[in-house]
Amino acid sequence: MKDLVIVGAGGFARETASAAAAAGWQVRGFVDDDLALHGTVRSGLPILGPVDSVLTSDAAVVVCVGNPRNFTARQRIVERLGLPDGRWATVVHPGADVGAGSTVGPGSVLLAGAVLTADVIVGAHVAVMPQAVLTHDDRIGDYATIASGVRLGGGAVLATGAYVGAGALIREGVTVGAWSLVGMGAVVLHDVPPAEVWAGNPARFLRKL
Template sequence: MSELLLISASGLAREVLATVRSSGRYDVVGFLDDDEELSGIEVDGAPVLGTIDDAVRYTHAFLLVCVDSSRPRKAVVERLNAMGIGTNRYATVIDTTVRMPEGCRIGRGSILLQNVTLTASVTLGAHVVAMPGVTFTHDDVVDDYATFAAGTSLGGGVRIGRAAYLGINSSVRERTSVGAYATVGMGAAVLSNVPDGETWVGVPAREMDREPFGFRGGQ
């Protein structure tokens, strides 16, 4: 088995650890995390071996960035790349329950947990995370670093932008898009295109008020 280091001792990393142990594809040698309080302890039986900067010491191990959210995950990958970590060093972890038809493509560093479904001609970029029960249907295209919380469902021909985040049990109508760095809230139903950087919530989903409780100054 190839050795694997998990970057961040997060909840996602613990889920990945359980998935990898079930599949037997990799030997997880430990975690790297910048939290000094985690140094030297074990998380679910795997040691925290040092900080993210220590990744350069483990030249024979594959790496998997297990940061839960899209933008921080992107920042960690960029940090590792600046340290000289090449694309070929990143592992891809796909749970054995995931259905992967011919014609679907998954980018390096991506994580697909239990019961994720890809139906036909789905394309996922690099360092994409799909939590349990996510559904991608025909011709969906997902850019790098996007995150899908548990139970998210995409209709056919959906486009998801770079580092977008879709919350638990959210859904996106066919042939619509969610822009780069956008956020879709828990349980939201997206029926029209979400612009870059906006946060949409509700059923049907609309842009979230920037002021709490819908209050707008001067009214």
Template sequence: MTQILLVAASGLARETLASIRSSRRNSGGDDVVGFLDDDEALHGLVLDGVPVLGGVGVAARRPERLLLCAGQGRGRAALEDRLVKLGVDESRYAVHVHPSVMVGGGSRIGAGSIVLAGSVLTGDVTVGRQTVLMPNTVLTHDDVLGDHVTTAAGVTVAGRVHIGSRSYLGMQASVRQDVRVGRDAVVGMGSVVLHDVPDGQTWAGNPARQLPQNSPLTEGVRS
């Protein structure tokens, strides 16, 4: 059994905790022993039966494996960079894949990534480090997701799509085959992406088009 610390006592952390517990009921496996969060008001509290053991820096002094649970990719990237400076390397990170997930042949999932229930990686899919696939994400053949990507529930990606690091795809968004979504891009919920999305842009609609940088869709996604 692998003991895990969830870094950031966030909504994603609670979802990940529930997924790990569900996995244990089905097949045994990992155990979450604590949260780490820099909010001192949380230190010593017990959330969903799991204690908050201290700030993020505590990870460097403990032996457990880690999962970064900041909800957005930039937050996970910042946490990872901070922990590197404290001597935490890639070997410390767990990977969580719910037992209901289908992972096809030739697919690879990077260190620290979290794949929640009902997701499908059909074949030869590459998922980078610290990437989060929320429930019922579908990635089809030869897709490549960079590091710190987030797909919300129900995202569907056709074949040979490249999604850049730290990008966010909203609930029920879909992406056509052979499209590239750039780094730090945002795709709004329910959007249908038919063309390449440049780095740093926000697209939404059916078909998806670029939105202004001050669009409400970008609020909270780029943090």
């Protein structure tokens, strides 16, 4: 087993701790810049100190922060820490299915029930939530977030930092642009330009980000 420290102490971080333990990691605990959390316990694991404390640690690290209101936070922390690729953990729950020819980049997390069917490329620091299905030849850019129950048709592309809300469906061959947000339950039939919010069935443009 290799030691792991998780950046963040919210819901995604605690889900990742459970997945990492199931996958054989020795999870030391969480780090967070909220001073009020230091010395407390979440999901049976301690809050060890501030985020930058990982710089003097020998443990592997994974950044588990971000939500639809602040989904650029993961990139900011990764760039702030500046760790080499070898320090970033790739956490794959044993209940996830990574099909032939598929790859998962450093710092990425696949939670229970996630499926990569065949020849799927997942970049670095990507969050794939439970029961998401990524089908053949999908391409997922760095820092993307795929919420629970999302379904991506074959050859779909999520560009850097794209956020796809729970239960959304992305048609085969469609691209969701960099740092765009697709709302929960959306049915995306056409390409989404960068830095836009789309929602609905069929999905339509709501506003710029």
